[in-house]
Amino acid sequence: MAESKMAEAKKGTEILKWANAKGEFVRKPSSFRNWITKDGSSGFPPESGRYHLYVSYACPWAHRTIIARSLKGLTKCITMDVVDYHMGEKGWRFNPAVKDATPDTVNGFEHLREIYFLANAEYEGRFTVPVLWDKKTKTVVNNESSEILRILNSEFNDFCETDEQRAIDLYPQELRKEIEEVNEWIYKDINNGVYRAGFATKQEAYDKAVCEVFAALDRVEEVLSTRRYLTGSTLTEADVRLYTTLARFDCVYVGHFKCNKKRIMDYPHLWDYLRDLYQTRGFGDTTNRHHIEHHYQESHLQINPHGIVAIGPDIDFNAPHNRDTKFS
Template structure:
């Protein structure tokens, strides 16, 4: 996500607490098309950056549900400037489907005077080249609930009707104190703001550890949207947040329950195979110039631990419920081998 800023590399406002601009495009793609954008296979393109935790959520959910044939995937590079994310990984720096160099172009095609954050993930209407939505929180829920006609056989129910109140409650705390909490630490403009965010972050992580000590997943005995949302922050914790964002009471590897939980998910198809550690590190350490003026990207940490046994099976649980794991990653969508945990072993 291009966090709200006005100049390249400027994220911290001295003396202030970091506040995320949550004014996202509220348009939804629904089965009944009530916002003018009906669910339709082949019409939309999901634009992401593997570096971004919010975009990583949508990549995971799309893969778990088997929506690859219904919604194409455009991948931006790990860094961006003040204008927007770019398609610098594609030949000629142009997205092969949308024919644009920047995701900003899709935003301006629909809203010529758009003055908010140009963020990923974003879903673009391919026929018009216009952005439909960048509401990352609603987007993945809609993939689960509105796109059911195109789910693969054996797709898991990531947002089961009977557990939605509990899932929503868990996700609210995870977002406020963990997903966004690490940013509130890293972009704090005062000592006081940083310490408040730090205390809330680790208090929440401690409560999540207690919850997960006796159950394999956050809600019920299967993977839900809540697990997807916590995972993308945990996957970035030691590589980025512990040092770069000063979230340094403990490394993830020093929090036994959360570390085992994160490894369990990482080794589940859809999670680790969508995690690009090189892009993650390049994004944070290069783009956030006021936090890391040298723009030097750390060589570590050693990532081999992600592949070690986690022992969480003893808690029971059925990762996909009555469903099945997704198949192999689609050709052209795999994380480069050199960017995986096995390759980046310190």
């Protein structure tokens, strides 16, 4: 087993090729960018049972779409499969022997990469989650999490299970400008910032990235001192996008990615905010710490060569937060 892990660690250094000459992690763009539209003009009209999500509970980008699917009451309309938390030599795989993972119930494949090749036999990009799949045309509609999040928010309202879920709008017109502004710096310095710190291959690159992470967290802490959510009193996609990073921060980013200047628990407003979201339907019940902790520490063998999973930390996400009454 040890020899197997060491061999995989050598192959796992493929991720280090994402670094530039300065040792900075550079994320590659998503490849499939089609849209599902209510009027069908895109060629992909919304239909119940037609579309399928391939996700990982470990991946923060995929987690965005899992939350949106739950919040909007689309769990019956859009089916979903979950990959194994361990990413091996061939990338994400389907392994129903792992708790909370599933087989590929649509195409019967063993690895996620096979889905990409079914959509495009000459595909040369990365095999990432989430994937929004069209069962009818057997192709990937979209694999950009931020766009899938918006598709689920607006294009399937006719299929939401309840009126309350139908009324949820994570991207309201009157807040779009502020949402875009918040998304921009939070993505750069927090969502992707933790990866820029964790996957840095030179000290200077790490120092720059990790300082930007904590400067941005300090900024969020200040914002949340006067409002319940990032843009005010309304839960939006900006909160969904930040949540998936915060929920992983103390569990894995502090130790595994060396983002250890502070924990989220050390920020009074951020820590209350994180618990507030966790205790909201669609957030905590889709957060799988086992998948999260085991994925990062067992899969990133170039960082953690022996694949040893840390025992902690102890985190009580269900402790009272009082933000609902404080900002009522």
